[in-house]
Amino acid sequence: MSALQLIIYILLTGGNMQQIIEVQNLSFAYPNRGQVLKDISFCVPKGQIVGLIGASGCGKSTLCLCLAGIIPHSIKGKMKGKIWIDSKDVMDCTLPQLAQKIGMVFQDPDTQLFCPTVEDELAFAPENLCIPPGEIQQRVSKTLKMIDIEHLRYRNPSQLSGGEKHLVALGAVLTLDPDILIFDEVMPRLDEAGKSKIEQVIMQLKSQGKTIVMVEHHPGYFLHMIDRGIVLENGKIIYQGLEKETIRNFFN
Amino acid sequence: MDFLEVQNVYFRYKNQQGWALQDVSLHIHKDEAVGLIGHNGSGKTTLTKLLIGALKVTGGKILLQGRDINGLSLAQVGRQIGYLFQNPDKQLFATTVEGEIRFGLKNLDLPETEIQQRVNHYLTYFNMEHHRQDYPLHLSQGEKQRLVLASILAMQPQYLIFDEPTVGLDTYHCRQLEKILKDLKHQQVGMIISSHDRSFLERIADCFITMEGGRVIADAGNGV
Amino acid sequence: MVLRDIWDPRTKLVMVICISTLAVVYSEPMLLLGLLFSTFVILLYLKVDLKQVYYRLKGMIAILILLMFVQSVFSPDGQTLIELNHLPLLTTGGMMKGLSVGIRMGVILSSALILSTINAYDLMRGLVQWKVPYEIAFMVFISAKFLPILAEEATDTFTAIQMRGVDFAKISWREKAHVYTSLLVPIIFGTMVKAQRLAITMEARGARAYPRRTYMRQLVMKKQDKIWNAIFVGGSSMLLMYYFFASR
Numbered sequence: 001m002s003a004l005q006l007i008i009y010i011l012l013t014g015g016n017m018q019q020i021i022e023v024q025n026l027s028f029a030y031p032n033r034g035q036v037l038k039d040i041s042f043c044v045p046k047g048q049i050v051g052l053i054g055a056s057g058c059g060k061s062t063l064c065l066c067l068a069g070i071i072p073h074s075i076k077g078k079m080k081g082k083i084w085i086d087s088k089d090v091m092d093c094t095l096p097q098l099a100q101k102i103g104m105v106f107q108d109p110d111t112q113l114f115c116p117t118v119e120d121e122l123a124f125a126p127e128n129l130c131i132p133p134g135e136i137q138q139r140v141s142k143t144l145k146m147i148d149i150e151h152l153r154y155r156n157p158s159q160l161s162g163g164e165k166h167l168v169a170l171g172a173v174l175t176l177d178p179d180i181l182i183f184d185e186v187m188p189r190l191d192e193a194g195k196s197k198i199e200q201v202i203m204q205l206k207s208q209g210k211t212i213v214m215v216e217h218h219p220g221y222f223l224h225m226i227d228r229g230i231v232l233e234n235g236k237i238i239y240q241g242l243e244k245e246t247i248r249n250f251f252n
Numbered sequence: 253m254d255f256l257e258v259q260n261v262y263f264r265y266k267n268q269q270g271w272a273l274q275d276v277s278l279h280i281h282k283d284e285a286v287g288l289i290g291h292n293g294s295g296k297t298t299l300t301k302l303l304i305g306a307l308k309v310t311g312g313k314i315l316l317q318g319r320d321i322n323g324l325s326l327a328q329v330g331r332q333i334g335y336l337f338q339n340p341d342k343q344l345f346a347t348t349v350e351g352e353i354r355f356g357l358k359n360l361d362l363p364e365t366e367i368q369q370r371v372n373h374y375l376t377y378f379n380m381e382h383h384r385q386d387y388p389l390h391l392s393q394g395e396k397q398r399l400v401l402a403s404i405l406a407m408q409p410q411y412l413i414f415d416e417p418t419v420g421l422d423t424y425h426c427r428q429l430e431k432i433l434k435d436l437k438h439q440q441v442g443m444i445i446s447s448h449d450r451s452f453l454e455r456i457a458d459c460f461i462t463m464e465g466g467r468v469i470a471d472a473g474n475g476v
Numbered sequence: 477m478v479l480r481d482i483w484d485p486r487t488k489l490v491m492v493i494c495i496s497t498l499a500v501v502y503s504e505p506m507l508l509l510g511l512l513f514s515t516f517v518i519l520l521y522l523k524v525d526l527k528q529v530y531y532r533l534k535g536m537i538a539i540l541i542l543l544m545f546v547q548s549v550f551s552p553d554g555q556t557l558i559e560l561n562h563l564p565l566l567t568t569g570g571m572m573k574g575l576s577v578g579i580r581m582g583v584i585l586s587s588a589l590i591l592s593t594i595n596a597y598d599l600m601r602g603l604v605q606w607k608v609p610y611e612i613a614f615m616v617f618i619s620a621k622f623l624p625i626l627a628e629e630a631t632d633t634f635t636a637i638q639m640r641g642v643d644f645a646k647i648s649w650r651e652k653a654h655v656y657t658s659l660l661v662p663i664i665f666g667t668m669v670k671a672q673r674l675a676i677t678m679e680a681r682g683a684r685a686y687p688r689r690t691y692m693r694q695l696v697m698k699k700q701d702k703i704w705n706a707i708f709v710g711g712s713s714m715l716l717m718y719y720f721f722a723s724r
């Protein structure tokens with residue numbers, strides 16, 4: 001950051017909260033397509049739950065891929081601006097380093113679970129990072145216990161209910177113990193029981209000091225949980241703040 | 253006579269143990285909007301695929317207007333029933349939006365003037381004229397679904413079957429869909445809508461069928 | 477309670493390779509029958525329903541019968557059973573040849589069923605432990621996992637196109653070819669979307685981070701696995717040597 005940016009940054013944030021995600025003037029376009037993200041800037045303080053809300057096609061999923069470093073490390077395109085995760089520039093981090101900072105739970109349960117048992121699914125990420133087998137065992141057991149799915153340990157993920165699948169997908173990233181968790185539209189596909197279970201787990205993660213980004217197309221499902229909302233429209237931020245009534249009004 | 257009659261149907265998938273459907277019997281009238289409720293894996297999709305003859309019953313019988321569905325080709329069934337898969341990507345074949353609607357009409361051997369008239373009508377009805385020459389798979393999820401519906405409605409079937417139509421739609425497109433479905437009800441088009449979203453179904457359906465573990469556990473009229 | 481198989485997946489793979497090689501090389505009906513019998517014993521031991529063998533063979537019975545006649549007409553030997561204008565139509569030799577082709581197919585099909593009892597993920601781990609490159613082993617696993625899903629989607633697309641008025645029983649070959657190309661669009665698109673999503677989730681979980689990775693569980697070849705491997709590899713190489721050297 002330049003000195004001027006730093007001053008503006010301190011003025012904006014009050015300088016007393018640790019910002020775990022910082023996005024500055026981010027723009028992105030996929031090859032041969034129009035601009036998806038247009039000059040986006042925001043910060044997320046550590047330990048908060050942030051709602052990223054917007055209609056389909058507004059660029060919120062693309063934004064998530066940028067935060068996790070999948071863009072630009074794995075998916076290429078025209079990217080401008082900067083992202084810092086925990087004060088480190090995403091461009092300078094490798095994907096495995098980022099994987100240990102940010103965990104993503106995706107909306108489609110069928111393409112994010114591919115192992116024959118829940119246990120294998122949870123072990124997949126630490127295995128990739130060459131963690132010793134004994135420690136993987138411990139992490140898997142701890143995670144299963146924490147999100148209360150020990151009874152599913154030897155089940156086949158593809159035969160679970162929608163809510164259980166999302167819990168497994170969450171467990172699969174929790175074994176890397178990331179500071180930030182992103183939930184990309186996991187609520188709409190779930191029935192009431194599934195929704196309240198996920199909500200319960202999210203609140204528990206928050207109490208452990210995790211930062212949570214919830215991406216949804218409608219504020220109705222989760223507005224009561226969030227500390228702050230960011231509303232996106234056509235790749236631009238049209239509102240960010242704490243007033244839930246204002247957020248709700250965007251969608252009525 | 254019932255439009256669709258399901259008589260003690262059993263179904264088992266090949267190479268799988270256990271029944272996917274067990275002893276299902278239903279009477280479905282032509283002008284009803286039926287909500288089919290159940291969790292993932294309760295057998296909703298299997299049932300809807302059996303109703304169009306895409307899967308063949310292991311036991312029992314399904315009659316479409318009194319005729320055994322096994323004796324009809326999918327093309328024959330398609331003239332009476334339109335089926336919308338959960339994922340519209342599966343049923344978009346043409347290279348333009350206009351071509352997509354034409355595709356089914358050409359197979360009906362209609363005169364060119366009639367085809368042109370119907371294409372224009374449904375493009376206007378679904379507010380998609382500006383997309384006429386666009387590539388269908390480049391549309392948004394909600395638009396793809398409307399295009400599939402337009403292509404099927406252009407063939408003027410008497411009945412529609414929807415498999416989880418609200419999955420993947422945002423609030424705006426959900427409301428659009430709701431409006432379209434209500435409008436179709438006014439035009440006396442019957443339908444079965446399978447969904448896990450009870451509140452969505454309650455705004456549209458006249459009656460409900462509830463499934464669990466491959467069985468129909470409740471089959472009730474209005475007010476459930 | 478860990479649900480793991482009786483045998484190591486690699487043991488099963490070795491068995492299948494041995495059995496199918498022997499079935500391809502040998503043509504004596506008695507030996508093929510012996511192979512078929514031992515495959516059945518293995519299948520029963522693995523608790524596979526033998527009816528599946530029948531289901532898979534069912535479609536080929538007509539071809540096999542035809543094959544018996546063709547063999548009898550073009551390479552007649554043995555006793556003539558049926559003849560037409562002094563032309564042998566069915567001979568014992570032809571029947572035996574047709575029969576051995578049938579048994580051979582039975583052996584290959586039923587040994588393939590042994591593969592169906594393998595947990596693909598375990599096989600991948602086993603192959604990596606046997607120094608097969610991880611990327612190749614993983615590709616094999618992922619395609620084994622997603623092929624059935626893709627097949628189901630292709631069936632749905634095929635249903636959808638017929639419901640739009642394409643009557644496959646009535647159209648010409650040219651039109652059929654045209655319909656098949658239309659089918660390719662949604663199928664390829666769907667596959668690409670799925671593959672991309674899968675790649676993203678896997679990368680977000682650190683896949684391919686380093687050239688090597690660790691495993692929570694190592695597959696350990698039990699004593700009985702080693703014995704079975706030795707029996708199959710030793711037995712089939714002896715039979716093969718006998719075939720190539722002793723019989724000429």
